Amino acid sequence: xxxxxxxxxxxxxxxxxxxxxxxxxxxxxxxxxxxxxxxxxxxxxxxxxxxxxxxxxxxxxxxxxxxxxxxxxxxxxxxxxxxxxxxxxxxxxxxxxxxxxxxxxxxxxxxxxxxxxxxxxxxxxxxxxxxxxxxxxxxxxxxxxxxxxxxxxxxxxxxxxxxxxxxxxxxxxxxxxxxxx
Amino acid sequence: xxxxxxxxxxxxxxxxxxxxxxxxxxxxxxxxxxxxxxxxxxxxxxxxxxxxxxxxxxxxxxxxxxxxxxxxxxxxxxxxxxxxxxxxxxxxxxxxxxxxxxxxxxxxxxxxxxxxxxxxxxxxxxxxxxxxxxxxxxxxxxxxxxxxxxxxxxxxxxxxxxxxxxxxxxxxxxxxxxxxxxxxxxxxxxxxxxxxxxxxxxxxxxxxxxxxxxxxxxxxxxxxxxxxxxxxxxxxxxxxxxxxxxxxxxxxxxxxxxxxxxxxxxxxxxxxxxxxxxxxxxxxxxxxxxxxxxx
Numbered sequence: 001x002x003x004x005x006x007x008x009x010x011x012x013x014x015x016x017x018x019x020x021x022x023x024x025x026x027x028x029x030x031x032x033x034x035x036x037x038x039x040x041x042x043x044x045x046x047x048x049x050x051x052x053x054x055x056x057x058x059x060x061x062x063x064x065x066x067x068x069x070x071x072x073x074x075x076x077x078x079x080x081x082x083x084x085x086x087x088x089x090x091x092x093x094x095x096x097x098x099x100x101x102x103x104x105x106x107x108x109x110x111x112x113x114x115x116x117x118x119x120x121x122x123x124x125x126x127x128x129x130x131x132x133x134x135x136x137x138x139x140x141x142x143x144x145x146x147x148x149x150x151x152x153x154x155x156x157x158x159x160x161x162x163x164x165x166x167x168x169x170x171x172x173x174x175x176x177x178x179x180x181x
Numbered sequence: 182x183x184x185x186x187x188x189x190x191x192x193x194x195x196x197x198x199x200x201x202x203x204x205x206x207x208x209x210x211x212x213x214x215x216x217x218x219x220x221x222x223x224x225x226x227x228x229x230x231x232x233x234x235x236x237x238x239x240x241x242x243x244x245x246x247x248x249x250x251x252x253x254x255x256x257x258x259x260x261x262x263x264x265x266x267x268x269x270x271x272x273x274x275x276x277x278x279x280x281x282x283x284x285x286x287x288x289x290x291x292x293x294x295x296x297x298x299x300x301x302x303x304x305x306x307x308x309x310x311x312x313x314x315x316x317x318x319x320x321x322x323x324x325x326x327x328x329x330x331x332x333x334x335x336x337x338x339x340x341x342x343x344x345x346x347x348x349x350x351x352x353x354x355x356x357x358x359x360x361x362x363x364x365x366x367x368x369x370x371x372x373x374x375x376x377x378x379x380x381x382x383x384x385x386x387x388x389x390x391x392x393x394x395x396x397x398x399x400x401x402x403x404x405x406x407x408x409x410x411x412x413x414x415x416x417x418x419x420x421x422x423x424x425x426x427x428x429x430x431x432x433x434x435x436x437x438x439x440x441x442x443x444x445x446x447x448x449x450x451x452x453x454x455x456x457x458x459x460x461x462x463x464x465x466x467x468x469x470x471x472x473x474x475x476x
Contacts, residue, residue, distance in 0.1 A: 085314065
């Protein structure tokens with residue numbers, strides 16, 4: 001009896017859990033990645049990798065799954081990045097939200113195009129936002145900061161995107177695919 | 182679940198991004214107006230993250246360096262030989278040190294020397310490398326069982342086995358954040374060479390801090406020992422920091438003794454605040470615990 005009437009009540013608990021986990025995958029992977037990059041591994045450029053990773057996540061998921069990475073979660077990621085990275089509070093939140101806005105605006109052109117064009121678009125965007133971060137941080141601390149870490153960060157962004165994209169495209173079709181739930 | 186009409190929902194979804202953007206801009210302004218807000222949030226987050234990092238960092242370290250028992254089993258013989266050789270050398274040095282200690286004691290008694298206060302210290306493992314693009318800092322996890330309050334811990338000197346690594350800038354109940362000497366904001370008064378010629382060591386975000394404001398009559402010489410100086414009252418005198426090195430003409434740098442790229446354990450020394458507080462240390466953690474009461 002109960003089972004038959006369950007058909008009318010909509011999806012079962014497990015199915016809803018499945019859908020929720022698929023929806024949560026982008027946010028969770030972004031936050032967990034930011035946490036993992038803090039491990040004392042002593043990698044060169046580890047500090048620059050963190051914003052590069054956050055930007056790549058926001059760009060990729062805004063492009064392919066904008067509903068799974070809503071603006072409030074982007075702001076939370078940005079705040080976490082600011083707290084971990086010792087930058088001015090709220091700075092990365094603003095920059096990541098701007099990046100998401102830009103990506104969403106260019107989504108119709110970028111989403112159907114190939115990987116190389118996306119990579120180029122991300123490199124251009126991340127360069128612009130890294131430079132913006134450098135300029136704003138310089139302005140907020142009232143000192144001219146050295147641009148060398150900026151260059152490292154830009155290289156980091158360009159280098160990390162293909163690796164992350166390879167990983168995320170699999171997740172996009174598997175673990176994070178909300179329509180499969 | 183609240184059911185909303187489709188146009189209303191669309192309008193709402195379009196509005197979230199601008200609203201969040203305004204909120205974030207507000208946070209920047211608020212953070213500028215109240216500098217302590219960010220520090221408080223950071224200390225709170227560090228307290229939450231430190232145990233998590235400690236849990237994850239252990240296995241990773243064991244895998245990464247082979248410092249665990251399994252890794253050491255493979256070169257026991259080599260390590261034993263090395264340790265025996267080191268031991269023999271150290272025994273010779275022990276004799277020298279004991280002779281010097283005796284001589285030092287006799288000289289001190291002859292001079293009616295007032296001994297400097299011994300600091301309280303404890304060891305804390307480095308659990309996370311939370312430096313930013315324009316900041317160099319590490320997070321250590323501190324035991325809650327310590328009798329030291331977070332307010333006392335702020336300003337403590339952090340040393341690894343060889344020299345000063347930095348200074349505690351924020352402390353919570355489970356964690357403390359250490360600003361490394363290579364950070365852009367780090368300014369440490371130092372003494373150079375045997376005469377302790379004064380200079381200021383400033384971080385550059387690069388691997389080696391610079392020396393500034395040395396007196397023109399006593400330029401730092403290549404290979405001079407750099408020790409901390411009590412000028413300004415922020416550091417105790419005589420702690421080892423590094424060695425002077427010239428990488429370019431007229432730009433003396435300090436090669437730090439501490440292995441700043443690979444910090445594992447740090448000793449935090451809490452010096453009694455009996456020195457004159459010319460550089461007031463901002464005790465952010467608790468306003469109730471004032472520095473002059475504990476001294």
